[in-house]
Amino acid sequence: MSVASAHQHAVVLILDYGSQYTQLITRRVRELSMFSVLFPGDASLDRIKGVNPRVVILSGGPNSVHVEGSPRVPDGFFEYCAEKNVPVLGVCYGMQMITHLLGGEVKPAVHGGEYGRMPMDIAPSSQLFDFLSSSTVNVWMSHGDEAVKLPAGFTAVAKSHQGAIVAIENSERRIYGFQFHPEVMHTEHGMEMIKHFLIGIAAVPADWNMGQVLEEQMAKIKAQVGPDDHVICALSGGVDSTVAATLVHKVLGDRLHCVFVDNGLLRYNEQQRVMDTFKNHLHLPVLCVDHSKPMLDRLRGLSDPEAKRKAIGAEFIEVFKNYANELEKTLGRKPKYLVQGTLYPDVIESCPPPGSGQKHSHTIKSHHNVGGLPKDLQFELVEPFRELFKDEVRAIGRLLGVPDQFIKRHPFPGPGLAVRVIGDVTEDGKLDTLREVDEIFINTIREYGLYDEIWQAFAVFLPIKSVGVQGDQRSHAHVVALRAVTSGDGMTADWYSFTPAFLRDVSNRICNKVRSVNRVVYDITSKPPGTIEWE
Known part of the structure; x- marks a missing residue:
């Protein structure tokens, strides 16, 4: 399905201002059986109008509204949303941008910012949180600026324990804001917050399912070819x-x-x-x-x-x-x-x-x-x-x-082992060594019954050698890295926590069977900050 044909479904449009979590918002919306599409934050108003969005979400990002050239929604955006009765939700930077552009005030946080999981207190009456029974919820913060004065017509409906405004709403204009990130799993009831906003406030229909997508794609191929x-x-x-x-x-x-x-x-x-x-x-x-x-x-x-x-x-x-x-x-x-x-x-x-x-x-x-x-x-x-x-x-x-x-087969990159050999892939023996190591790693994972628990697993050939002892003799041989991650869609990922027994076993097998390798390391980096593949 192309964005151009998205009119067959209600469109939840996410404008991306550079947050590492933006793609998660896109995914969370899809999980609610709604079609979401991601546009750059500085998309033109005509491009936004072109998909006839039912709701617009403004993502977080690393910028400050006070920096010259920092991103903005296009001129006429809020007027268009008001005319079409399109609800707007700002997340983190998105909330700060709403505050700044509509006449409020944003300043550097008094305490230097709020980062990580922190509790927030919810106001007694709030459209955004009226489905919650608790008045205190732990949410995931990542901001250095904060709203200190709200635009006319806006109400602060949640504050952090440090006193920062972390949720705002203007129900008449249907504009809302979260200073925290509801899309990450570290926010309690985060998915419920997104669901409540999209269904309870914005009334977006859940009309996106794979059966419909399959039929649409078959029709599109017939029309194209x-x-x-x-x-x-x-x-x-x-x-x-x-x-x-x-x-x-x-x-x-x-x-x-x-x-x-x-x-x-x-x-x-x-x-x-x-x-x-x-x-x-x-x-x-x-x-x-x-x-x-x-x-x-x-x-x-x-x-x-x-x-x-x-x-x-x-x-x-x-x-x-x-x-x-x-x-x-x-x-x-x-x-x-x-x-x-x-x-x-x-x-x-x-x-x-x-x-x-x-x-x-x-x-x-x-x-x-x-x-x-x-x-x-x-x-x-x-x-x-x-x-x-x-x-x-x-x-x-x-x-x-x-x-x-x-x-259920693990993903394999289109460029193949070229992005798993760091450096020049054509140097003698690199590809053959990597193939042997990778085969041992995957077969061991299968033997331990772990294959279906893991999103992707593979070996990486590193451009270094290390000193070792093999057969009571000094060796100067290659180093390989092993990587295994869990994920739902590949946009974010956590490293898989193998038992020490598994890691000991697979390392021994590799070093004993692949004579050109004398050292094995395991990659414990999540995505972000790393990507799944090394290159």
Whole structure:
């Protein structure tokens, strides 16, 4: 589903001002069976009007309203919302911006700010909190400025124990604010607060479900692809592209031509396993192309992760262009469409394209299928999941009958092991060593019955060596890192807490079976501040 067609559903629009939690707001809304879409905070008023939002949420962010050039809603925003009776909720910076722009006063916090979990006291009468039985709730704070004077017509309906105003409302104008973050799990009743605002105050209908999305996407593909046109699908072997291929195949039948590229960056025996799955379980027509030598040649000497991702994206497109030329010889016409399993997090982390006007969120990494694509693509993209999160794609996969054991498969990045070898991936032995380590790690996780508890697990080849003792002799060998995380959608993640016994066992297995490795470390970084992949 594209934002342009979002009018089929009530739209909850989130304007992003750079908070690390903004994507969580988007996810929380989706969990309530409502369609949410994320726009840059400085989106134009015409763009906002274009999606006809039922409600607008202004996110938090690192800025101060007193800094020149700090982000603002566009001129006419509040007038538009008043005219259309659109409720507005400001979160953290969003609340400060509301206060500042509507005639209140924001100053640096007296106590230097409030950070972490803190109690707040709720006023006896409040639209925002009238569903709560308790008058004191612990919420998650992260702010250095605070509202000290409210605009006319606004009421402070909650204060922190330090006396800061942390929730405001103007029920007549339908404008509200939270100085804290209800979207994070550390806020007590946070999800209930969001639900109460959207349903109890804004009256947003819960009209977003995967059955409807599936029907809409099938109709959209039929409308996009002509009755005689053929389509190429880039199959990576991951859940996203496979479910996308299954969906498009259901619509187009034998006009879909799937390509699985062995780019030399796959895991241990990946080509054999993936092709077996496609043939014997999903019954998809797939051509396997060995493009490992050209891909590795293109990557030779590249160490920067952004450069690697862009090189991989460009090389993939070359494969599909060549395949399109071959198909033209037999079909009489060249396929002009390319199916990708692009997800919403890919788009968010890659940042909107040039010309979108977004200034206040940064590119986290250019996903090879978004920011890594060449300008002269020569294909029209078919991306049925561009507005969806991973768990939503899995739900569609189940509706399409994709086997559950495949649906539950851990994500694998499109650039493959190139983003799990830090530095130049082509140096002797790095990829083979990483494949062996990764296979041992995943197999051990399966043996311990932990695979389905973990969102993603993998090994990383580090660009260092360490001194060790192997076979009573000094060794100077490679160091590998292991990473395993739990997550609901990949936008945020917590590191998985293995038992010491598991870590001892897997480390011993790796060092005993992979002679080129003498040290294993475990990554205990959550997202944020880290990303799931190292590059």
